[in-house]
Structures are given as C-alpha cells and as structure tokens.
Amino acid sequence: MNTLLLSALVFLAFANGEEIKNFEMCPGTRCKISSLDVNPCPQSLKGKMCEFSTGLNVSVNFSYITEFSSMVPKTNWYAVVGSLEVPNPNMKTDGCLYTSCPIKAGIEGKYYTGEIPLIKAIPKGQYVGQIKFWDGTKFASRKDHCCFRLTIKIN
Template sequence: MKYVSYLFILGTILSARGEEVTDYEMCKNSKCTISNVNVDPCPQALKGEHCEFVRGTNVTFSANYITSFGTVKPITKVYIEVGGVEITDPSLPTDACLFTSCPIQNGKQNSYKRTILVSPKYPSGNHNFKIKIYDGTKKFKRDECCVQSNVKII
C-alpha cells in the first residue's frame, strides 16, 4: 500500500509540471537560450502536437533560460500573434520579477514560471504564442529573450 501511495504522490508531482513542449522556437533577434519548456495543461504535447488553449481558462508556462544580457528591471509580456500583429492583454502584469529571479544576470541560468488567463477576447484559431522578457531600462534596441510556439485557441 505504501508503494501505491508513493506512486500516486510521485505522479501528482510530475503532472503538476505540465507537459514538455518541443515545438517551440526562439524569436528573431532573441538573446538567450531556453530549455525545458513546459505548458500545463497541454496533453497534445505528448503526441507532438500544438497545445490547445481554451479561452477563459488558465495556462501555466515554465522554462529555464540563460540570457546574453543582464537587467535590474526586466519586463515580460505575453502575446498572441494574429495576422502578423502581436496582441497582448493589458491586464496582465509586466514585472518579470514576479515570475523569475531578479536581477537577471548575463550568462546565468534562471527559471520563469507564470500562470496566464487565456483571454476570452482572443480570437479562436491557430496562432503564434510568444513570451518575451526584455530590459525595461532601454527604450530602443532592447535586449530581449523571446520564445514562441504555435497554439490553437478554442
């Protein structure tokens, strides 16, 4: 019985991580490397398919990253790209320190984890989903870390 309880607890812990997504890519001009991208829920990742996000529900995104820049004031934004236009929900917090350790240091591994409400206003269909972390101290030519993946919003 102890063994069964242990397996149940272990399974619960592992499933809380979400599914590892392998169909992500770095955005153009991204100045970082990213590994261990997990999205919860995303059972489609087990089959190598794009995640399906249900409008009005929460999705948790986590990843490890190493930037080639540092910043004491990192900003983060989440985007859905529709017809080449990046759409963000202005109600989402942008202080990256809420989701990662700060300050962000050049060449040091860090983790990012945040839960996002999939806005009911997002259009259904296949879209590019992006998460960016950038240096909030610069107005132009910002250094940024950006990862993207195709998702289906339903």
C-alpha cells in the first residue's frame, strides 16, 4: 500500500463527535487522554470500532494532560504496520497548529484536527492509526511524548 495512503488513515481515525472508549495508549507514553471524539463514528455508541466510507470528511478532537512541558511540540499521525510507525509525509508537524502552545505538564490541553477528507484511493480494510506528539526542543528526552492508537475500518 502507498505510504501516503496508509498514513492518511491516521487522520481519519480521530475526530469531533462520538466519544471513543476503545483506544489504547502507546507504550511509554507520558500523558493521559481524558476524552477522544471522532466524527462521524456512530459505532462508538455501541463500543465498536469506527467504520468510515471513502469520500467522507472526518475530524478528531481529544483532551489530554501531559507529564512534560514543551514550548515547541511536534506531532504526526501514523499508520501502524506490524512494529513500524509509518508517518504521514504530508502532515505539518508543528504541534501548535493542533493544540495551544506551550504545552504545560499537569494542565489539560485540547488537540483538534479539523475536517480531514477520506480519499477514495484508500483500500478497504482494517487499520491501526496513531496520533503522537512530543517535545520538539533540540535536547528533549525521547521519553517526553503523548501517543495513542485506534483501530478503524474502511468500507
């Protein structure tokens, strides 16, 4: 599968509307997600994975509290394939485009994707999407990151 298409799936998994409970935190993450909303995802009301049809616009919003601070957070959305994290090459990685800056440890923040089109070229199937943000300063610890994963289905 094309890396661009696979990475774009991550956008689609996370949005603003139906609260999602069936996501998992990435290993070693240093944050808590207090709410995750995906729009549209009516399946979440029944505790099921989100299912999307190509051609839709999807949005993702979530609230978080980190254990780290950052003046210059970086972010990316990934498709997880086995043990590989495939980043979206077209995403702007400036975390301040999606959340208020600076990020302060222990203070709730909100992350917004806006509407993301689900392109028709994405193959049908089940995927694991991941959103990750981290402290982007030159000497930051690689441990200072916030990350979660969500399984989605493309119809």
